[in-house]
Amino acid sequence: MIEVSGLSKEFKIYKKYEGFKGAVKSLFSSEYSVKKAVDDMNFHIDEGESVGYIGVNGAGKSTTIKMMTGILTPSHGYCKVNGLVPYENRKVNAKNIGVVFGQRTQLWWDLPVSESMNILRDIYDxxxxxxxxxxxxxxxxxxxxEFYLTPVRNLSLGQKMRADFAASLLHEPKVLFLDEPTIGLDLLVKDNIRSAIRHVNETMKTTVILTTHDLADIEEICSKIIVIDDGKKVYEGSVADLKKQYNKYKLVKFELKPGQTVSNNSLFNASSDDIQTIVENDYITVQFLRDKFEIADIVSTVLSKFQIRDITIEEQGMEDIVKAIYQRK
Amino acid sequence: MLKFFRMYSAFIKQQIKTLIEYKVDFLLGFIALGVSQISTFLIILAVFTQIKSIATYSFDEVLLFFGYSQIIRGIDHIYNDNIWVTAWNKVRDGSFSNYLIRPINVITHIIMERFQFDGFGEVVIGLIIFFYAKAKVGLVLGFSGSVTLVFFILCGLAIYFAIKLATCAVSFWTVSSGEFMSVIYEVNTFTKFPLDIYKNFFLKNLLIYLLPFAIVSYFPIAYFLRDSSFLKSVLGFDYHYKEFMIVFIGVVSALFLSFSFMIWNIGVKRYNATGS
Structure with missing residues (x-):
């Protein structure tokens, strides 16, 4: 459905100097550096997939989306959406795709939602x-x-987002691009939007590509994830695989009743990579490989030796996983 | 085409609603435009209380030029106002991208988004002055004359359109070109009066060839008022048939229109390349 091959986008950045004098100086200087916003990107997305496209701010997510929607022309390489090159067949491609920018509404500010929809009906035939x-x-x-007849300018952010999302689906696009669709929304609206995206993806086989900083979006919507950094792909795989790969360790934290002394590292006899015990004041933290140890064994071992006030069990979350990918470069 | 008007009418309907909502705002804008129209009119009146004619044109003839130029300016104002917003803001804030993800022509999209009622003030005043002056001058158009006049009006609108589109396209390089556009646009003020009164060689040729506002209103009205000898006095070359003027106006308009489309397309390409 989407094919991205050797896709690169370079921007010229003219050298700027500081202050007013600097501004005058940069007016006459033609020095520039080339910034590679997207650098030799390759991936393939099948029909009906829902893909999370994530990365830190400025990693090149939006630039890629803009090339796939026909707004930007790549410097090198190409991308194809539904067999079409978007920046060469802008108008035809536009009929096949739906686009939502979370940062900017595409509805008409002064028109009620209803009128916007009617105009879109004509625009998309x-x-x-x-x-x-x-x-x-x-x-x-x-x-x-509840707000169908209200002018867009009077809508709340959540209402605007829902209307925008509906507007992008009217023409039954084969591919839906969502650039930060849940940014700034409250929990309820987020939930509503997420389940709507899932529903559309499942019932109509709409291919979904989504950028976000909220990893809950990815967990709840996406089957596949592509992580980019500095314009380059650093990870691609299914969300389930990602969890398995990184979610190796579990963490159990024991809070002791006061007045007990703990002799360090005597609790478990295993190589330190597989299990680690950290003792701090009245806390014992045990981190262990989940497929080598049973949590019940760990807990009973500790319980047999100490008097415990409280136990908490932590799993590595999506966030830690992705943070690890971001920092791995 | 039908589709276009359906979409356009949705925006117009909405603008009427907004008009009703912001009555005072509209009224003030309408009055302000009217005052500026009338003051120009009064200047002409004042000048003609001192002298009987300017560069062989009588008072009523000058009014004819004035009225006609207002009609065209007003029509352009009504339908082609959103291009100002585009020049000022659309590239700067990136909302130009919104046009690119729709399956219709970008220019069509820009035009239909806004319908400017203020322009009716110009058109109405223009029509009144035009028909008053036409009666006083005793100009009779007949059928072929009316057809020619309609052709001239279309050419005039094309020139306005071309100049605004080309100057708007500059924003693809400069991020915002509203200032530039208004400087160029205001040159049209010169064409409220017959071109013959400008003795300056550069100004005259600027208005014919570079920013051809003279094609908008001067040549069309002069065509009806004068014989072929006026061509010689203004253009510097002599043609026996004054119908040559129709060809000249048509060709210059077409050239400018295609030239401005060219600049626009290059600009959009550049936007595709840089994103801002």
Whole structure:
């Protein structure tokens, strides 16, 4: 469905100097450096997949999305969406894709949501019957009814986002690009948007590509993840694989009743890579490889030797996993 | 085409609603435009109380130029106002990208998004002055004359369109070109009066060939008022048939239109390359 090959985007950045004098100086200077926003990117996305495209700020996520939606032309390489080169067949490609920018609404500021939808119907040449049923479905899915006749400028961020999302689906796009669709939203709206994305992906086989900084989005929506850093791909794989690969350790934290002395490292007899015990004041923390030890054994061993007030068990979360990828470079 | 008007009418309807909502704002804008129109009119009036004619044109004839130029300026103002917003902001804040993800022509999209009612003030005043002056001058157009006039109006609109589009396209390089656009646009003020009064060689040729506002209103009205000898006095070459003027106006308009589309397309390509 989407094919990205050797895709690169370079920007010229003219050298700037500080202060007013510097501004005058940079006016006459033509020194520039080349910044590679996206650098030799390769990936392949199948129909019906939902892919999380993540990376730190400035990693090149939006630039890639812009090339795939036909807004930017790449410097090298190419990408194909549904067999079309987006920046060469802008208008045809636009009919096949839906785009949502979380940072910026694409609805018309002064028009009510209803009018925006009608105009989109004409822009995309949507047949009346399809429009009617689709709109009814989206209104229900996203709860647009309560603000359907309100001008966009009077909507809250959450309402705007829901309307934007509905607007991007009216023409039944084969591919949906979502650039930070949950940014700044409250928990309920986030939940609503996420389940809507999942629903669309599952029932209509719409391919979804999503950038986000909220990893819960990825966990709840995506089957596949691509991590980029500095314009380069640093990880690609299924979300389940990623969890397995990084989620090797478990952490058990014991809070002791006061007045007990602990002799360090005498608790478990194993190589220190497999299990580690850290003693701190009234706490014992045990970190262990989950496939080598049973949590019950660990707990009973500690319980048999000490009087315990509280136990907490922690798993490495998605966040730690991704942080590890980001920092691994 | 039908589709375009359906979309356009949705925006127009909405603008009417907004108009009703912000009555005072609209009224003030309308009055302000009216005052500026009338003051120009009064200047002409004041000048003609002192002298009987300017460069062989009588008072009523000058009014004809004035009225006609207002009509075209007003029509352009009504339908082609969003291009100002585009020049000022769309590249700067990146919202130009929104146009690129829609399956329709970008220029069509820009035009239909805004319908400017203020322009009706110019058109109405222009029409009143035009028909008053036309009656006083005793100009009778007939059928072929009316067809020619419609052609001239279309050419005039094309020139306005071309100049605004080309100057708007500059924003693809400079991020914002609203200032530049308004400087260029204001040159049209010169064409409220017959071109013959400008004795300056550069100004005259600027208005014919570089920023052809003279094609918008001067040549069309002069075509109806004068015989072929006026061509010689302004253009510097002599043609026996004054119908040559129709060809000249048509060709210059077409050239400018295609030239501005070219600049626009290069600009959009550049936007594709840089993103801002």
């Amino acid at each position: 949507i047949p009346h019957a399809q429009f009617k049923s689709k709109l009814g479905y989206l209104k229900e899915l996203l709860g647009l009814g």
